[in-house]
Amino acid sequence: MKKKRVAIQGIKASFHEEAAFKFFGEDIETVECSSFKKTCEALKNKEADYVVMAIENSIAGSLLPNYTLLRDYHLCIIGEVYLPIQLHLLALPGVKFEQVKNVESHPIAIRQCIDFIDEYPHLNVKESSDTAACAKRIRDEQLTDTVAIANQLAAKLYGLEILERRIESNKKNYTRFLILTEHKEGDVPNANKASLSFETNDEVGSLAKVLNIFAEHNVNMSKIQSMPVLGKRHEYNFYVDIEWDNHAQYTEAISKALRYTINFTLLGEYLKNDHV
CATH class of the missing domain: 3.40.190.10 (Periplasmic binding protein-like II)
Known part of the structure; x- marks a missing residue:
């Protein structure tokens, strides 16, 4: 296949x-x-x-x-x-930490390891577009004075050694x-989570009505995110993740919520998978 x-x-x-x-x-x-x-x-x-x-x-x-x-x-x-997100300090095999002058990674990865980096003020911090790309550059250019902050997969693929493990500040x-x-492939068996996008009517309490409908039908809202509607003042798209145990209650809740929403889009139904 x-x-x-x-x-x-x-x-x-x-x-x-x-x-x-x-x-x-x-x-x-x-x-x-x-x-x-x-x-x-x-x-x-x-x-x-x-x-x-x-x-x-x-x-x-x-x-x-x-x-x-x-x-x-x-x-x-x-x-x-x-x-x-487990972040390690990667270097060419045989490189000692005393040789290192530069540390490279994605800006977010650098921020997530700032406590470790602050312990070594002599290190020159360089930002890059991708954690793995930093590891690859060390391998390709045989850099002995530079380390990358990246994952274990990058160390394995690009033949680097882990000088320091788990240097991220927050271990959780x-x-x-x-x-x-691009297109719906058919129903996901036993789907118990969905992502929605919608605007609400410009009426007092319209968003609250939608959220109350979910609550009344035992549909749990696990996330809500708002984004301004481009070119429209005081109007927002809401992105909502919901979860359910009873599919019939979920279907009924969606049917009722449609009455109070505009541009309602079902972005997908899928299996909840929050195992870290």
């Missing part, structure tokens, strides 16, 4: 590829993309079958531009992955990734 083609932001051994492996297994073809928009373009142009896209981090919060991409490209959510840091495709 043909391997699934999965578009990721970044290169091989990035956290996006790690998330793709966790969901699909390692027998996939990774499509490397330099931006989140380009992952969507790869899907649109039939260069990929799926996209793995980070949507929120437990420290950095929501990746707001990615919500816009979900709507603009009419992407369908078919699953989710929660990935613990995780990122949630969405598994996306």
